[in-house]
Amino acid sequence: MSKYCVQRLNKIEGYTPGEQPKETHVIKLNTNENPFPPPIEVLQALKEITSEQLRKYPDPLALELRQKIAHTYDIPDERWILVGNGMDEILSILIRTFVDYHETISATYPTYSLYEVLADLQGCKFQYHDLNEDFNIVPPFTWNSSKLLLITHPNAPSGVPTPPEIMKEICSNQEQIIFIDEAYVDFCDFSYISWAKEYPNVIIGRTFSKSFSLAGVRLGFAVGNPELISDMFKVKDSYNVNVLTQKIGIKALENYNQISNHIETIKATRRFLQKELQKLGFIVPNSQSNFLLAIWNGNPSAQEIYLKLKEKNIFVRYFPMRRLENTLRITIGTKEQCSILLENLVKIIR
Template sequence: MILPTRDCVFQTPGYVPGEQPQTTDFIKLNTNENPYPPPSEIFEVLQGELSKVRLYPDPVSTQLRKAAARVFGVSHEQILAGNGSDDILNIALRTFVNPGETVAFLDLTYSLYETITRVHGAAIKTFPTNEKFELDRPLICPEAKLIFLASPNPPVGQHLNRDYLEETCQKAAGVVLIDEAYVDFSAENHLDFLAKYDNVIISRTMSKSYSLAGMRVGFGIASIPIIEQMDKVRDSYNLDRLAQALGTAAFESYQYFQQVWAKVCQTRERLIKSLKELGFFVFDSDSNFVLASAEWIAASELYSQLKDQKVLVRYFKHPRISNYVRISIGTDEEIDRLLEAITQIKMSH
């Protein structure tokens, strides 16, 4: 049987997420999860929700959005809750872009932007980063109905130039979505853009900084008119009861997570220093991961040899970064094990 698949779907390679091992004996430094669990007290909210699972959840995640509003410093009416921030990206695309219209993003960034744009049947315009993988000019694309810009931008993990981002927002004819998935591991964000530009959406996730990757909780933050239109596109009941309850409780433990973020950043700086001592080039990072390469070993070989030692890092076949591995920040013990493994590999070369 020939399936009546849309051409844009049939011709699009599927998004490839980081490897999820089926055993528990790996040190998992490949998917940028938070290495520390949420505080145990947030799970106390679950018992009351488990008895209600026969009932639909709040379709608009009211309590979660109100808790998020307190943290983000905006009205809850400016917030749309999503099934992870990936849901927010898809909702924005479906809200503001007709098939055939243009979506713009950088040539090296979160690869899901390309996947969802192609599946939607929209046209793609990519803009080059420089040899340091930086945005070295504003992204000006008058035909773009939607611009995706991640800051910090994976896989390098650095913030984009703030002045260029601001000029991009000023001159955009369409909507600019600033993806802040990793922003809590840095000292800056772009929430202030919301008061200046009515065409800006900020996306956030609780997967990384709030240790809830398994629950899939994300947000779009924008002007009320933008949120009102996106809410029409959102799937009904897009967050289940448990996700809403845990997300709300996690925001109420904000001070705990601030301490976790500081610990991750401290470990990140130690990892960068240690990798450099082992002969690596390492980019500075505003995220919970680093991008590194070494002349003494190919990145693909390092990935394979680390995997043999039950340490998972991320290797990309993208030609611009095929000499690099991306390493998530784990606990100090996990990073010690990684460094021991790399030292052993280097000694054998």
């Protein structure tokens, strides 16, 4: 660390994203990207971008995109929507808006590890509430003193959803801001996006990275009471979503039927892969996301399996973290990719 860097960064390691191998002939099942391309209309929208649009700054309010999101998800109007440079920027804006230095953020565990990194960068305290052995949220809840509560639905990295009766108990009895991270919810049977209209302290986060096959364009959005969204607008960068991303987002929403077909294919492959992993001896929670968490209590270790798969140019995710040391998180790829994974797993563990 340089002598110019602020001291609190000395203890912050930063977030480690999944590997992005440079090789092209790999099976990449480690960062929960969609294996299918976006609709052809999205690519056509890129071709229609003019030099004049590139020369000028984008709409700082992303008004047309926010209106399209509101219409698509039955939200009253664009005042309820904030768009950002991926879900990660939404999270950063959220924390900087609602949590001051030395105040506390709460989250379930295990969860998206970026949460704690962003809290550290803001100088906030961070408190975990452990999920049970089945990755469910169970009372008693211990986060009454926090300013912000972060819940992933479905949970990452397990893919287990939070049932409505539990979520209702939380939202009905907590006074702080509750952020429900629905990055993977399009692969789930139910969403809480309408709850932003029911509970004035609930904000829902969504992304175009997973179900929309648009991880490369970086687009996320938050849905919440207009008063909360107005607060968040004060914190966002002036032109935080570029003109290409705004156009692509609008076109993707216009072609949601094609995206829905890919979602159903991924769900079917998820069922196939879960069943086959269980046959091999893995414990696999019932995920409602586009990944599975495969728990392995045998030999070789989960870390050794991860490394042996990597040698074969098959990339899955291994987390050297508490409660995850014996797990592999596996993105749902194509059925062909998953079959190759299974063939190699058989060779490794038998």
